[in-house]
Amino acid sequence: VLLSIRTTISMVFRKLPGVSASGMGLRLSQKFVFLLFLSGLVTLCFGALFFLPDSVRLKRIFLSKTESQPVTVGSDNDLRDHLKKGAKDMEHLRGITSAKGETSTKLKSLSRKPSITNEAKADEKVVGGEALEDLTMSRSKTESSSKDEKVTSSSNQRANTDTSFDYNKFKKCLLKPPLGIEHGKSSHPQTLHRRDKVKEMMKFAWDNYKSFAWGKNELRPLTKNGHIGNMFGGLRGASIVDSLDTLYIMGLIDEYNDAKEWVETSLDLNSNGEASLFEVNIRYVGGLLSAYYLTGEEMFKRKVLELGEKLLPAFNTPTGIPRGVINLGSGTSWSWGWASAGSSILAEFGTLHLEFVHLSELSNNPIYTEKVMNIRRLLNKIEKPHGLYPNFLSPVSGNWVQHHVSIGGLGDSFYEYLIKSYLMSDKTDEEAKNMYYSALEAIEANLVQKSPGGLTYMAEWRGGILDHKMGHLACFSGGMVGIGADDGAPEKRQHFLDLAAEITHTCHESYTTKLGPEAFRFDGGAEATATRLSDRYYILRPEVIESYMYMWRLTHDPKYREWGWEAVEALEQHCRVEAGFSGIRDVYAQTVSHDNMQQSFFLSETLKYLYLLFSDDDLLPLEDWVFNTEAHPLPVIQNNTTTLAGPLFLGLC
Known part of the structure; x- marks a missing residue:
C-alpha cells in the first residue's frame, strides 16, 4: 500500500511544472496541493478498508480484539424486509418484537418479557434523550x-x-x-x-x-x-x-x-x-x-x-x-x-x-x-x-x-x-x-x-x-x-x-x-x-x-x-x-x-x-x-x- 502511494505521488508531481520527482523545492501552494491530495488518498484507502462489505478480515488486523465494532448490515430496504419477516416470526416473543417493538396492533400479541409497544416507542421520541427509531433502524x-x-x-x-x-x-x-x-x-x-x-x-x-x-x-x-x-x-x-x-x-x-x-x-x-x-x-x-x-x-x-x-x-x-x-x-x-x-x-x-x-x-x-x-x-x-x-x-x-x-x-x-x-x-x-x-x-x-x-x-x-x-x-x-x-x-x-x-x-x-x-x-x-x-x-x-x-x-x-x-x-x-x-x-x-x-x-x-x-x-x-x-x-x-x-x-x- 505504501509503495503504491509513493509511486502515485511521484507520478502526480512529475506533472506539476517546476517540481522534481523527489518533491523537493515545492512552493507553498504546491505543498498545500500535495497535502490535500495525500489526505484524500489516505481517507479513500482506509475508508475502503473499513466499510467495504468484504473487509471484515482486514478490519480484524487493525481493530483491538477487546473491542466490538458496529458495522452496518445491508441496505435500508434489505433491512426493512428482513425485520418485517422477523416480526412475523416472533409472534410469541416475551416482549421484544424482535426480549424474551410491535409493528401493528395484530403483533401486540407477540410480546413477552421484556415488552415494548408502539406507544412506548412514541413516548421515547419525546422523553429521555436519544429516540427509539422504528423497526427499520439499522441494527448494530x-x-x-x-x-x-x-x-x-x-x-x-x-x-x-x-x-x-x-x-x-x-x-x-x-x-x-x-x-x-x-x-x-x-x-x-x-x-x-x-x-x-x-x-x-x-x-x-x-x-x-x-x-x-x-x-x-x-x-x-x-x-x-x-x-x-x-x-x-x-x-x-x-x-x-x-x-x-x-x-x-x-x-x-x-x-x-x-x-x-x-x-x-x-x-x-x-x-x-x-x-x-x-x-x-x-x-x-x-x-x-x-x-x-x-x-x-x-x-x-x-x-x-x-x-x-x-x-x-x-x-x-x-x-x-x-x-x-x-x-x-x-x-x-x-x-x-x-x-x-x-x-x-x-x-x-x-x-x-x-x-x-x-x-x-x-x-x-x-x-x-x-x-x-x-x-x-x-x-x-x-x-x-x-x-x-x-x-x-x-x-x-x-x-x-x-x-x-x-x-x-x-x-x-x-x-x-x-x-x-x-x-x-x-x-x-x-x-x-x-x-x-x-x-x-x-x-x-x-x-x-x-x-x-x-x-x-x-x-x-x-x-x-x-x-x-x-x-x-x-x-x-x-x-x-x-x-x-x-x-x-x-x-x-x-x-x-x-x-x-x-x-x-x-x-x-x-x-x-x-x-x-x-x-x-x-x-x-x-x-x-x-x-x-x-x-x-x-x-x-x-x-x-x-x-x-x-x-x-x-x-x-x-x-x-x-x-x-x-x-x-x-x-x-x-x-x-x-x-x-x-x-x-x-x-x-x-x-x-x-x-x-x-x-x-x-x-x-x-x-x-x-x-x-x-x-x-x-x-x-x-x-x-x-x-x-x-x-x-x-x-x-x-x-x-x-x-x-x-x-x-x-x-x-
Whole structure:
C-alpha cells in the first residue's frame, strides 16, 4: 500500500511544472496541493478498508480484539424486509418484537418479557434523550470475538467440563425432598380436585402439542400445526424443554420420558441463527438445569453446558455487558434493531445471574459467574437517576441511553433476579441484597402510586414524568416484594407484606373477566382498566398467578386460591379450544377471538404456578428452591464461599 502511494505521488508531481520527482523545492501552494491530495488518498484507502462489505478480515488486523465494532448490515430496504419477516416470526416473543417493538396492533400479541409497544416507542421520541427509531433502524452488529478468542474460550471451557459435581451429595444438601412427602398432595378434597384439574389441563395442552407440533417451538391450536419463529436462533422444541420440569413435578412420567428422549436424540445445539440471549437462557438453559437438578439425568447436564458455552461470545463487548442477539453458530452478537443507539436491555442482561452461577457450579468453571459479576460491578459504579435503573444501557460506553424506568416490560426480571440471587446464595450474597433493597426504596419513592379508588400500582417513569400505566408483566412484583419481606429491615417486614398484598390485589382487579389485559391504566378516571384497544389482549401470561402462588405460601390467605381458581375457570371458558389453549385478542369482548398460539411459557409457568398454588408447601419448598423468571426451579446454594470481589465461585455444600 505504501509503495503504491509513493509511486502515485511521484507520478502526480512529475506533472506539476517546476517540481522534481523527489518533491523537493515545492512552493507553498504546491505543498498545500500535495497535502490535500495525500489526505484524500489516505481517507479513500482506509475508508475502503473499513466499510467495504468484504473487509471484515482486514478490519480484524487493525481493530483491538477487546473491542466490538458496529458495522452496518445491508441496505435500508434489505433491512426493512428482513425485520418485517422477523416480526412475523416472533409472534410469541416475551416482549421484544424482535426480549424474551410491535409493528401493528395484530403483533401486540407477540410480546413477552421484556415488552415494548408502539406507544412506548412514541413516548421515547419525546422523553429521555436519544429516540427509539422504528423497526427499520439499522441494527448494530458486532464481530463479538476473534477466532483466537473463541478457541481460547472453548479450550478453557472444555478443560473444566470434567467436573466432580456429586449429584448424590447435592441431594443430601436439600433440607426437604423436592417433591414433598406425597408429591404435595393436599388432604383437602376441594383443593385436590382443583389441582387434578390443572394437571388435566397440562396433559391436554401437552398431548395436542405432541400431536400437531412435535419438535416445533410452539403449537398453533386453531390451525393444528407448529410454530418455529426465529427467536431461538434455530433451536427447536422450546415447549418440550420448557415443559420438562412441569411434567416431572405433576407426575406425568410417560410424557416426561417422551420429552427427555426428544432432548437426548433431537435437540440440536449446533444451530446457526439469530437467537435472543435472554430467551435462550431463561427457557433452554433454565429448563435443562432444572431438569438435571430434579432428576439427576447426566444428559441434561451435558446439553446445558454445551449450550452455555455458546452464549459466552455475547459478552465480548467493551464493557462486558452482553448484546441482546447472538448467532449460536458463529458467536457473532449485536443489539436489537429497535433498541435505541444499539443499547442492551436491563431485563435481558440483568436476567442471567441465577442460571450462570449454576453453569459455573456444574462446569467447575468460574467464567460464567465472572461474567454476571462484571455486570454487577458496572451497575454499581454508574450513577442512577433518583436511584432508579433505566431500561437501556450502552454495551460500548456503559452509560444509560434513556431514562425510561419500568417494573414491567424491559426492566421487570432484573429486580426479580436481585432478590432471588440473594435467596439462592443461602442469604449470603450481601451485594445482591443491598442492590435490591436500594432499588425497592427508589421504586417506592418514585413509582408506587395510589389510585383515587385506593388501588396501589407501579407507574412507569420517563425522565421524571410518570405514566400511570401498569403492565401485566409488572404483576409479578407482588410475589417479588413478598418473598423479600423477611430479609429487609425487620421493622419493615409487615410493610413489605402489605405492599405485596396491595399490588397483587390491584392485579386481581384488572382481571375483570377473570383474565387480565396486557396493560391497564389509572388516568382519565380509569381504574385498572385497559382503555386502549391495543392493550386488551391476553396471551396466557403467568405473572398474576405467580403472585397468587407466592402470596399463598407466605400468608395462606384462602383468597389467593380462590382467585387462582377463577383464573382456571376463565382459561377453560375463553382459551381452551379443540386442540390446545390459545391467547385471546380482547379480554372485554363478548365474542372471543383467539390468537392461535399456545405459548411455551403457558406450560412452563402458568400451569406450574397454578399446580403449586393447589399443592402443599412441601412441593418444591422455597427453603430449597428459587424459580427463575421462566418458573424453572433452581436449588439454593448452601454454605457458599465468597471472595473479596463477591461470590465468584460458589460450591454446593
